[in-house]
Amino acid sequence: MKLTFKYWILGALVLASTSCDSYLDINENPNAATSASALLVLPQAITSSATLSSSYNSYGGHFGGFIANAGGFSGFGNLFNYQIVPGDYNTLWTNTYDNLQDYRYVIEQTEGNDELAYANAAAKIMTALNYQRLVDAFNDIPYSEALNSNTTLTPKYDNAAIVYQDLVKQLDDAIQTIATAKFPKNLNSSSDPLFSGNMTKWKQFANTLKLRLFIRVSGVASLSDFAQKGIRSIDASVGFIADDAIVNPGYVKDKPNPLWNAWAYSTTGTLSNSSRTATKFSFGFYKGQKLTDNGRGSVIYKNFETNTPVNQLGNEVDAPTIVTNYSTWYTGTFGSASSISNSFGIMKGPSQGQPLILAAESHFLQAEARLKGYLTGEPKDSFNDGITASFKYLYKDVTNAVPATKDVATDVATYKKDNPDSYLVNIELSKTAAEKLEAIITQKYIALNMINSDEAWNEFRRTAFPVTDPKGDAYHNIASLLSNSSRPDKLPSRVLYPSSEQSYNATNYKSVNQFSDLIFWDPN
Secondary structure (H helix, E strand, C coil), rough: CCCCCCHHHHHHHHHHHHHHHCCCCCCCCCHHHHHHHHHHHHHHHHHHHHHHHHHHHHHHHHHCCCCECCCCCCCCCHHCCCCCCCCCCCHHHHHHHHHHHHHHHHHHHHCCCHHHHHHHHHHHHHHHHHHHHHCCCCCCCCCCCCCCCCCCCCCCHHHHHHHHHEEEEEEHHHHHHHHHHHCCCCCCCCCCCCCCCHHHHEEEEEHHHEEEEHHHHHHHHHHHHHHHHHCCCCCCCCCCCCEEEEEECCCCCCCCCHHHHHCCCCCCEECCCCCHHHHHHHHHHHHCCEECHHHHHHHCCCCCCCCCEEEECCCCCCCCCCCCCCCCCCCCCCCECCEECCCCCCCCCCCCCCEECCCCHHHHHHHHHHCCCCCCCHHHHHHHHHHHHHHHHHHCCCCCCCCCCCCCCHHHHHHHCCCCCCCCCCHHCCHHHHHHHHHHHHHHHHHCCCCHHHHHHHHHHHHHHCCCCCCCCCCCCCCCCCCCCCCCCCCCCCCCCCCCHHHCCCCCCCCCCCCCCCCCCCCC
């Protein structure tokens, strides 16, 4: 595995030297130097994790049914037929491990130091998030021997299920570290661009990650008991995140939010991606082909009321062209490269924050846990809270606030009324546990649309919801029109291990099939 930790250390040293001329002075307190370095690396690492969220969103968007090809562009070969090659997703792997190296550095420099306990815990929680992302994309991964480039250049691949179980232990350790710290140095908005030092939110974030891990394996026979006991042991007095977990280190037009930069506009004001548009499959949840959702649809999709350009992946015969100078997912006003208005929805503006986990996802995870009897309470309450939280996030502006012009409660009520016979919206109409689960996962899918699309893709593979018909029209078939998949759903099951592993870790590299080899929690 080729990692670039040395460059991060160099960067940290350079940053430290700009704030302290005598950073390397041997007469200085070495503990002070360690403190400065760790607290400089941590916010950079969290910001890099936010950038990774955008990368995983793009990966999940293509496979999970959110992104299709626009008209007039070629070169989609691997996406059209899912004939994935090892080099296609190198950066997901290498950039995630690079980010993990940063957290490893913070953990090593703060371990056992009560003053830096909060930084230590935050780094451990973010480490768990990154490893979970890797497992969900690649399955077995280097874990126990990873990040030890001084001793192990070819780390073994650990069993993905074992990695998942150990991540729970790491999260528990982080929560315990926060709870037992006696005289910790508080984090702030500079050292913590996620929660600005609010350690209660960090614990809730860790609990939400644990809940995600437990729910993901709840259908695995050998881990069902582990999941049930784990969820029931979560400290209810701490709970889960109730607001969106958003990173914002101070994004501005010249240093924009990574999602905006990837799918809206570049720093020069040019359209970031004119070759992609929304799928009919995802659009159908808003425009009436499957559900009617005028509230969210109008803030997500350009020209929602008239003619949003939508397509099925692989359709080149009548693929629509995007609206000139507009991403399909931007509903603001483009005047010129220097005149781009802030908006609502997914692409709010260059200064918007980058979500790591939405409050909507937290509520839908709780809804499923309640449905299965792992948490007390009514599933419908968490389900409805999830829908409300989704509206709330999409109605937020770039300052992360919902303005008075947006009425979440009224629009949620309208959504319920506009779909009077659908248990996917009104879960009380569901007649079976399977229908309730379908409603929960379908609404989660809708909430994660082009925000955390990788999690929607993960949940689709785990549950087969939302329902897809490989013989149906584009509004009901999630797969590419030109799919070569041998699976009944005509989709891939995973991506391949990267070519970088073939080069640098050939001894442990695994050759897998993108249609028949599954992630360990995938029953399909």
